[in-house]
Amino acid sequence: MDFAFDARTEDLRTRLLAFMAEWVHPAETVAQEQRARLESPWETPPVVAELTTEARRRGLWNLFLPDPRYGAGLTNLQYAPLAEITGHSPRLGPTAVNCAAPDTGNMEVLAQFGDARQRERWLAPLLAGEIRSAFAMTEPEVASSDATNIETRIERDGDDYVITGRKWYISGAMNPDCAVFIVMGKTDPEGSDIRRQQSMVLVPRDTPGVEIRRAMRVYGYEDHAHGGHAEIIFDRVRVPVSHLIGEEGGGFAIAQARLGPGRIHHCMRLIGMAERAIELMCRRAVSRTAFGGPIADQGVVRNWIADARVTVEQLRLLVLKTAWLMDTVGNRGAHTEIQAIKIATPRAVVDILDKAVQLHGAGGVSQDFPLAELWAAARTLRLADGPDEVHQRSLARRELGRYAP
Incomplete structure (x- = not known):
């Protein structure tokens, strides 16, 4: 049993530790001061752009994606110690190297299950750090710890899906750079297999009927680091059927x-x-x-x-x-x-x-x-x-x- 990291992991660890010490940790106070002067508490402090530029220059970008077409091509075992290092500064570390949740999970979904047009429209700008995203699953009216309870409806109407429901604690949704939601809801609520009732669809933030109702606090904090946690109303939101991720019932x-x-x-x-x-x-x-x-x-x-x-x-x-x-x-x-x-x-x-x-x-x-x-x-x-x-x-x-x- 060998407990040593392989050569590539050790190289990335060394470079990432240096980046955190030289850039990220000194930027923590700067980001806090800049955020206090922003018009909206959900805007990204300017220093973050400096961090992401430097991270890309150092080859520390999209480290989490195992598919080399989209990311660093690391295994879970290779990426894990790098995630630990970014956790030293959870406000800035993951974002600086474009490895912050919920974008990481959403990019993985698009890379693995999205079609070519979805990847071009949404995955490419996420990989480039040009936009942010959110994953809309949790609901206030049901125990969302059991995903089969989800009540949001996704109903087929011709060439469109019509989405109706209420979500909350949707991480990242308050960030003005958040451009798209992956929404989980039921396309077949009466289906005999309760694990085939749900589907996922892509909903652009500016779609009519999407209402960001309020920011949800966490133990009294407004979580600026992750772009806030929003309550969102989907009031007969209409998107093309082509926005379905994977297949109906695959959510x-x-x-x-x-x-x-x-x-x-x-x-x-x-x-x-x-x-x-x-x-x-x-x-x-x-x-x-x-x-x-x-x-x-x-x-x-x-x-x-x-x-x-x-x-x-x-x-x-x-x-x-x-x-x-x-x-x-x-x-x-x-x-x-x-x-x-x-x-x-x-x-x-x-x-x-x-x-x-x-x-x-x-x-x-x-x-x-x-x-x-x-x-x-x-x-x-x-x-x-x-x-x-x-x-x-x-x-x-x-x-x-x-x-x-």
Whole structure:
């Protein structure tokens, strides 16, 4: 068993670490200051354009796409440690190298399931970083953790589909650069196979009947880093039948294909966030004095730091194993491990961030440190892409199945 990264991964890691240190981390404060002066809080700070230009110059662009026609042609195992590095600065890191959700998942869908015209119209500008996109699945009226509950209707009318429904927490939709939504709804609500009732269609943002009703907050934050989370009304929105992705009834299968790699990306970025928290904890502990000595001398603080290091090393190995399985036996063969990382990683990283907040005192909950925002992002990922309990249910069912009479 070889734990070393291959030569290409190591080269990209070295270059990406240098880019983060020289460009991304210094830009964090600049972006915050620029955003405060923008007319709309959802506009992209100008410094981001400088980062993306430099990333492309350094050959650090579209690293997540395994198809060399569209991206770097990396395997899941090769990309995973790069996702971790961008997670050190979740506000800017993924966006700077055009590897930010939800665009990553949407580009994967278009690359894998889109036809030539869809790829030319939407995938090409997404790959170039010219537009952004959103994935519209979650609904406020149903338990969207079960995708078969989706109520949005996609009805055929001649050469068009007519879409009617209400979505919320649609990430990226507040960004004015968001030009297209991938909308999941039901084309056959009475179908006998509940996993063949759903389809996905492309809906341009400026289509009549699309109403961006409001921005949804996350633990009180308006998530500017991801272009906000919107509530959207689709009021008899009409698009051509050619906007269907794949085939009618294929929406559920496409969603599952989209979520597999996405969970690797999320979990590795979370590990990067945990590494950032450990660094901040250590710097704080050696620089602050309480009760006559450095905080670092307190036994409880040392325990927090030690436990955090052990946890991160365990999580990283599990996620990298899952990435390797996805490359060698596919999503289905990695089913148990995909469930496991989605359960374990956000939960553990939330705990590490909570300890880091505690160590920083009032500073930990302030805007002067990234910890409160990182905690909110990590806690949200215990819900996004399926809540913990859904993954626990699925994983336990498979485990029990091995012992069923």
